[in-house]
Amino acid sequence: ALDQVDHERFAGRNVILGTSNGESVAVWRDWLLWHKRHHGADSALIIDRDAPAKVDARTSEFSALLQADSQIMAELDSIKVVILAVDRPLGHPNSGHEAHPINAPDAPGKDRMKKPDGDPWHSPLSYRLLYDLIHWQFLKDASGVLNLNVNELVSQGDRELSVFDAAQRAQGGVIALSGQRAYPWNLRKAMEPCFGDHICARFDQTSRETRWCVAPARLRPEAIWMPTRILGVKTYPANFKFWRFMGLRHCRPGGASISQIVPKSSLVESSELLKIAKHFGADPKRQPNTLPTVTKADKQIPGSQNRVALVTTMKNDGPFILEWIAYHRAIGVSNFLVYTNDCTDGTDDFLRQLENKGFCQWRENPY
DSSP states (O other): OTTSOOOGGGTTOEEEEEEESSOOHHHHHHHHHHHHHHHOOOEEEEEEOSOHHHHHHHHHHHHHHHHTOHHHHHHTTTOEEEEEEOSSOOBOTTSOOTTSGGGSTTOTTGGGSOOOOOOTTTSSBOOTTHHHHHIIIIITTOSEEEEEETTEEEOOOSOSSOHHHHHHHSGGGEEEEEEEEEEESOOOTTSOOOGGGEEEEETTOOOOEEEEEEOGGGSOTTOEEOSSOEETSOOEEEEEEEEEETHHHHOSTTSOOHHHHSOGGGEEEOHHHHHHHHHTTOOOOOOOOSOOOOOHHHHTOOOOTTOOEEEEEESSOGGGHHHHHHHHHHTTOOEEEEEEOSOOSSHHHHHHHHHHTTSOEEEEOOO
16 A cells, blocks of 8 residues: 555665556566566566556566466576556546547547546656655665556666666766657467567658656655656666557457557668567567559559559548549549558448449558
């Protein structure tokens, strides 16, 4: 409970302070394993944003998951894990679930999205002083504290220092971490996404996520812990970055598709993310690395010097296709070549039927 002071539990330990908002317990496990192996974390305090009864059930599920694998259980045996539930919602009362595409920074077409109903148990965090409260209640005597969501991993890098070591050596005892968003190229249906599915980053991403790692004993007492920075002290950038794995929060079964949270045309594979996928033994779906094959049918599209062809791209334009083709036929266009991607409204099925009847040529664009 947040009204009880317990400094002894994490005294002298390197703690990951993580926030979970619907991620699976398998994600918790992999998150712990990564930071133990690569940064020497020996404790974790996970803030579960769900209602207390659901947190109790997920805690039991997490314990059962670990006990089912003796090898992982042995590796995590030395880690102290505390799951923190809060008996009141911490999110914005009028905002929807944080997993909704409207809350994804790179989601296209937000101006056309219907605003979801308020869901304060799962909406973006409103009570931002929660981290400072946890500092004084639980983490004042910790050796180091790394602040992350459970869908974020600090890169391994090629260095001898862990992120906790870097905070201990930093002036003022605190370092800033810069983050980049990671995405799957595609996901397997009805399967929970995992860290290893994420192999792509935006080649044109300009904004960065921010987190921090601190050595509490070296911190000035007037410092205030906030979700993305520590107030009252100068924060020095460090040679550490982290990845935010967007599919873990937004693309769970029944959730958003990849194309709803990021334009897939902006994604490129990352060699670092591919190494992370290999670390977890994952088999992610890769981007196509060859151009579409030109078929005999492609070469036999009717046309001549006196014909006019129209080439276009479409996505979810089903209600407008028939009138669009009729209009352009009326003004003299005789051939249509339509490429589509990631349609969810039946556009592909409609164009397939029009192609069968000879009104157009349709191609599914793998990009």
